[in-house]
Structures are given as C-alpha cells and as structure tokens.
Amino acid sequence: MTGDTPAPAAMRNEYAADQGLSETDLAADWYTQFDRWFADAVAFPLPEPNAMIVGTADAAGRPSGRTVLLKGYDPDGFVFFTNYGSRKGAEAAANPWASLVFPWFPMQRQVVVAGRVERIDRAETEAYFATRPRGSQLGAWASSQSQVIPDRAALDDAYRAVAERFADVDQIPPPPHWGGLRVRPASVEFWQGRVGRLHDRLRFRRTEHGDWVTERLAP
Incomplete structure (x- = not known):
C-alpha cells in the first residue's frame, strides 16, 4: 500500500x-x-x-x-x-x-x-x-490445528469419526480446547x-x- x-x-x-x-x-x-x-x-x-x-x-x-x-x-x-x-x-x-x-x-x-x-x-x-455451520463445528473437534499429521486421509478419518460420535446430537458443544x-x-x-x-x-x-x-x- x-x-x-x-x-x-x-x-x-x-x-x-x-x-x-x-x-x-x-x-x-x-x-x-x-x-x-x-x-x-x-x-x-x-x-x-x-x-x-x-x-x-x-x-x-x-x-x-x-x-x-x-x-x-x-x-x-x-x-x-x-x-x-x-x-x-x-x-x-x-x-x-x-x-x-x-x-x-x-x-x-x-x-x-x-x-x-x-x-x-x-x-x-x-x-x-x-451459530456455526454443523460442518465447521465438527471440524473444530476433528482438527488438532497446527499439529503435524501424516496425510489428508488422517484428517478425513478424524472428521468421519467425529461425525459418527455426534450423529444423534442436535447441538454440538464447542471442544474444551477451542x-x-x-x-x-x-x-x-x-x-x-x-x-x-x-x-x-x-x-x-x-x-x-x-x-x-x-x-x-x-x-
């Protein structure tokens, strides 16, 4: 500028x-x-x-x-x-x-x-x-932000596991670390x-x- x-x-x-x-x-x-x-x-x-x-x-x-x-x-x-x-x-x-x-x-x-x-x-x-979209809420649980991960598959697997965990939960709470x-x-x-x-x-x-x-x- x-x-x-x-x-x-x-x-x-x-x-x-x-x-x-x-x-x-x-x-x-x-x-x-x-x-x-x-x-x-x-x-x-x-x-x-x-x-x-x-x-x-x-x-x-x-x-x-x-x-x-x-x-x-x-x-x-x-x-x-x-x-x-x-x-x-x-x-x-x-x-x-x-x-x-x-x-x-x-x-x-x-x-x-x-x-x-x-x-x-x-x-x-x-x-x-x-107020966040459900996908963003799940992402906050799935991602160990800034930490080294082996590959994209590990992140996708973590997301699927979290989605299954909260499948029957209407309102997902924020993670304690977020x-x-x-x-x-x-x-x-x-x-x-x-x-x-x-x-x-x-x-x-x-x-x-x-x-x-x-x-x-x-x-």
Missing part, C-alpha cells in the same frame, strides 16, 4: 488520495472510528472486510502471522476464535501480546492494532459456536494512503495512566 500505484477510477471517485484523514475528521475514540471505517469497508464492498492478519510471538519473541476472520468488536477489543492448541493459541498463552492488521488495499486504508490477548468468557464461546480470544488494544492506528507516499497515520494510544491520546505519525 504505497499510494504510488494509480487506483481504479471507481475507487478514486470515492476514496480520492487527496481526501486524506485529518484530526478534525477523526472520531473521539478508536472504537467509533473503527466502526465508521469498517462500515465503509462493508459498503465498498470488499470481499471479506473482516479478514485481518494476526501476528503473535512465542516466549522467545519469534513471530508468526496468519489471516483470521474478525468475529466481533466492541469498546473492549477485537474477538476471533481458534483452537487454543494451535500455534497462535499457544503463542498467545506464552506471550500475551498480539498485533492485528486490516489490509483494506482497494480503499488505500489499513488499521493496525496492538494489544494484550485474553480468552473470552466460556459462555461467549458457546454462544458463537452454536474458544475465543480478545485483543484489548493498547494502540489503534488508522492509515490512509495519500499521493507521494505522504500518507496520513493517526493513532489512538493508551497511556500508562489508562487514558487515551491521539497522535499523528510520520509516514
């Missing part, structure tokens, strides 16, 4: 590079600003506006990243779901700091979040799990592409006293 590549005409009309992001346009808090931009991304429309890159690191500080779907957000943070035994789940437990990046390339926008990770309440996990993670922001940066690489970067940052400040970063 350099701002140097010409945008399609449709995008230039709605998100012109000289539109920018000014302090006077910024909402009073990060949540309201994110809600505005997320609504823009949905209306654009982007194919999966809730896709985000989740970065975690192990206890030694070795990082890893992957694309995950955001499943909820509120003033307390951003929520996604995973197998707690997966790489991201294990790293979040060992080093409870993470980053999120929403790469809304066609709009020349991105949102970058950094904050602490915590498990959500089990009741919230159960409520969300109940649930939600919430990233509570310490900072949320809103990046708007501009021409000549003079992008707008406005950040909400929580201070050590617990209040929030806004600051402009050089591009």
Whole structure:
C-alpha cells in the first residue's frame, strides 16, 4: 500500500488520495472510528472486510502471522476464535501480546492494532459456536490445528469419526480446547494512503495512566 500505484477510477471517485484523514475528521475514540471505517469497508464492498492478519510471538519473541476472520468488536477489543492448541493459541498463552492488521488495499486504508490477548468468557464461546455451520463445528473437534499429521486421509478419518460420535446430537458443544480470544488494544492506528507516499497515520494510544491520546505519525 504505497499510494504510488494509480487506483481504479471507481475507487478514486470515492476514496480520492487527496481526501486524506485529518484530526478534525477523526472520531473521539478508536472504537467509533473503527466502526465508521469498517462500515465503509462493508459498503465498498470488499470481499471479506473482516479478514485481518494476526501476528503473535512465542516466549522467545519469534513471530508468526496468519489471516483470521474478525468475529466481533466492541469498546473492549477485537474477538476471533481458534483452537487454543494451535500455534497462535499457544503463542498467545506464552506471550500475551498480539498485533492485528486490516489490509483494506482497494480503499488505500489499513488499521493496525496492538494489544494484550485474553480468552473470552466460556459462555461467549458457546454462544458463537452454536451459530456455526454443523460442518465447521465438527471440524473444530476433528482438527488438532497446527499439529503435524501424516496425510489428508488422517484428517478425513478424524472428521468421519467425529461425525459418527455426534450423529444423534442436535447441538454440538464447542471442544474444551477451542474458544475465543480478545485483543484489548493498547494502540489503534488508522492509515490512509495519500499521493507521494505522504500518507496520513493517526493513532489512538493508551497511556500508562489508562487514558487515551491521539497522535499523528510520520509516514
């Protein structure tokens, strides 16, 4: 997202590079600003506006990243779901700091979040799990996410075994090793592409006293 590549005409009309992001346009808090931009991304429309890159690191500080779907957000943070035994789940437990990046390339926008990770309440996990398609529910039981498996057949066999196990169960419960993670922001940066690489970067940052400040970063 350099701002140097010409945008399609449709995008230039709605998100012109000289539109920018000014302090006077910024909402009073990060949540309201994110809600505005997320609504823009949905209306654009982007194919999966809730896709985000989740970065975690192990206890030694070795990082890893992957694309995950955001499943909820509120003033307390951003929520996604995973197998707690997966790489991201294990790293979040060992080093409870993470980053999120929403790469809304066609709009020349991105949102970058950094904050602490915590498990959500089990009741919230159960409520969300109940809304998932049955196949996804079975998959959560069948897959030992991020673990080495011998071949595809092993995964398919595990899925069939789980399907048989829950064949007579109307509502499959979430596995004990599966649930939600919430990233509570310490900072949320809103990046708007501009021409000549003079992008707008406005950040909400929580201070050590617990209040929030806004600051402009050089591009």
